[in-house]
Amino acid sequence: MTTIAASLTTERFKTIIAFLIALVSVLGALVAWRAAQADDATGDAALAGLTSTLHVEETRTRAMGTLYQNYRGYVAHRLYNELSELEVAVLLTRLEMLPPQEREALAELLLGLAASDRDFLPEPAPRYLEPDGSYNIQRDFGEHWAEAAQHQDLDPARHFADSEQARRKTERLVSILVVLATAFLFLTLAESLEHRVRYPMALVGVILMVGGAIAALVVELS
Numbered sequence: 472m473t474t475i476a477a478s479l480t481t482e483r484f485k486t487i488i489a490f491l492i493a494l495v496s497v498l499g500a501l502v503a504w505r506a507a508q509a510d511d512a513t514g515d516a517a518l519a520g521l522t523s524t525l526h527v528e529e530t531r532t533r534a535m536g537t538l539y540q541n542y543r544g545y546v547a548h549r550l551y552n553e554l555s556e557l558e559v560a561v562l563l564t565r566l567e568m569l570p571p572q573e574r575e576a577l578a579e580l581l582l583g584l585a586a587s588d589r590d591f592l593p594e595p596a597p598r599y600l601e602p603d604g605s606y607n608i609q610r611d612f613g614e615h616w617a618e619a620a621q622h623q624d625l626d627p628a629r630h631f632a633d634s635e636q637a638r639r640k641t642e643r644l645v646s647i648l649v650v651l652a653t654a655f656l657f658l659t660l661a662e663s664l665e666h667r668v669r670y671p672m673a674l675v676g677v678i679l680m681v682g683g684a685i686a687a688l689v690v691e692l693s
Contacts, residue, residue, distance in 0.1 A: 488662040495680045499651040506644035512637040520630030526623040534615035643690045654679035
């Protein structure tokens with residue numbers, strides 16, 4: 472009877488261990504699958520970050536080119552205005568010999584032409600002029616940047632942060648996979664051994680399996 476009872480206990484123990492081995496195998500497969508997905512996400516996010524970086528540099532180059540063109544026109548226009556005002560002043564001094572009525576009419580005409588010429592500046596530069604006549608470089612650059620951001624991804628830092636987060640997740644899941652593999656080893660040894668040492672080995676395997684499962688759940692929820 473003792474032999475039969477011991478045999479039944481052994482068979483029951485092996486059945487339980489076999490179930491635990493199957494369970495830890497399934498858990499290991501799930502963790503490996505999630506680690507592979509996290510690794511893919513790492514590469515995808517890094518690629519998106521590099522692409523966004525290229526967009527940033529391209530947008531900066533175009534915005535600076537447009538800014539340079541606008542500002543060059545602004546400087547040329549200011550210089551032309553200064554020369555025009557100087558020429559008008561010289562002409563006004565030469566009108567002293569004309570009759571007063573003709574001199575006033577011609578002076579008014581010259582001043583009006585100078586004022587209209589001073590107010591002319593090709594688009595889009597006038598949008599960036601300050602009330603004091605200075606040119607707002609930051610507004611010019613910022614407007615082109617904002618317009619480009621509506622059509623392109625100009626935030627590479629976000630993608631690199633996602634890539635780093637996915638990389639850390641991959642490393643944690645791989646570490647958990649090692650723990651589950653160790654649990655699988657202990658459970659397999661516990662199933663194959665006939666010595667009483669199989670019980671503590673089975674206990675260690677169960678502890679490692681439960682700990683790995685909890686750790687994997689924490690990683691997924693974090």
